Amino acid sequence: MKLRRDVFQAIADPTRRAIVTLLAFQAMTPTSIAENFNSTRQTISKHIQILNECDLLKQEQRGREIYYQLNPDGMKEIADFIEPFRKMWDTRFNKLEEIMKKHQSNS
Amino acid sequence: MEQKTKVTAPEGAQEVWIKREFDLPLNLLFKAYTEPELVAQWMGTKVLKLESKRHGSYQFETTDPKGNAHRFNGTIHEFKPEKQIVRTFEMENTSFPIQLEYLTFEELTPTTSKLIIQIVYKSLSDRDNMLKLPFAFGINMAHDRLQKIVSRLNQE
Numbered sequence: 221m222k223l224r225r226d227v228f229q230a231i232a233d234p235t236r237r238a239i240v241t242l243l244a245f246q247a248m249t250p251t252s253i254a255e256n257f258n259s260t261r262q263t264i265s266k267h268i269q270i271l272n273e274c275d276l277l278k279q280e281q282r283g284r285e286i287y288y289q290l291n292p293d294g295m296k297e298i299a300d301f302i303e304p305f306r307k308m309w310d311t312r313f314n315k316l317e318e319i320m321k322k323h324q325s326n327s
Numbered sequence: 328m329e330q331k332t333k334v335t336a337p338e339g340a341q342e343v344w345i346k347r348e349f350d351l352p353l354n355l356l357f358k359a360y361t362e363p364e365l366v367a368q369w370m371g372t373k374v375l376k377l378e379s380k381r382h383g384s385y386q387f388e389t390t391d392p393k394g395n396a397h398r399f400n401g402t403i404h405e406f407k408p409e410k411q412i413v414r415t416f417e418m419e420n421t422s423f424p425i426q427l428e429y430l431t432f433e434e435l436t437p438t439t440s441k442l443i444i445q446i447v448y449k450s451l452s453d454r455d456n457m458l459k460l461p462f463a464f465g466i467n468m469a470h471d472r473l474q475k476i477v478s479r480l481n482q483e
Contacts, residue, residue: 302334302458306330309347313347315371320369323358
């Protein structure tokens with residue numbers, strides 16, 4: 221079963237954001253994407269896989285090679301600009317809850 | 328996953344509402360906002376000053392990943408324990424106008440509570456700019472990375 225991941229979790233990672241930015245200019249093969257990074261080919265493949273699972277990418281078979289490009293439909297969700305603002309507060313409040321629970325059990 | 332924090336930006340109004348329910352008694356939620364060492368912990372900020380009282384003021388300092396310090400400050404206009412805090416918020420050395428924040432604390436059950444923050448901005452476009460900030464930050468990070476990649480490619 222294909223796991224539907226959170227788009228914002230996907231682009232929270234700097235490497236994945238860099239991949240998205242690279243693919244904004246052109247369709248690329250996994251090999252040509254990986255050449256832009258110091259990480260191993262496997263690490264980059266994993267990042268591509270996560271982006272793909274979030275429907276941020278589209279695959280196209282050209283001969284023996286698979287080319288990846290951005291999926292405009294998937295990118296629409298990111299364009300909802302309030303969501304990162306909400307996520308920021310959510311993360312902050314989760315931290316508040318966690319710290320105050322600790323504080324409660326200590327006192 | 329359930330969204331515990333809700334944000335609404337009513338169309339045409341220069342305000343934002345942030346609502347969150349906490350798995351904490353009201354007194355602990357309120358304490359998280361008034362004790363400097365607790366604020367420092369959950370906000371991940373240095374608390375330079377926090378006078379939790381009417382006409383008191385506060386100043387926080389955060390350091391970004393590049394090591395630059397950013398300061399925030401404000402004045403507390405209303406302070407009703409375990410009920411409400413009304414305060415201003417200013418980002419120092421930026422062009423963002425000062426905003427007004429109404430924080431309302433409510434008890435739901437003896438072990439749960441709710442916080443409602445209404446932020447009022449100087450104008451509609453100021454509100455939209457503030458909302459876009461975390462989004463724009465994410466995009467800039469991607470650009471920084473791309474620039475590094477491109478400059479590395481150029482060196483090869």
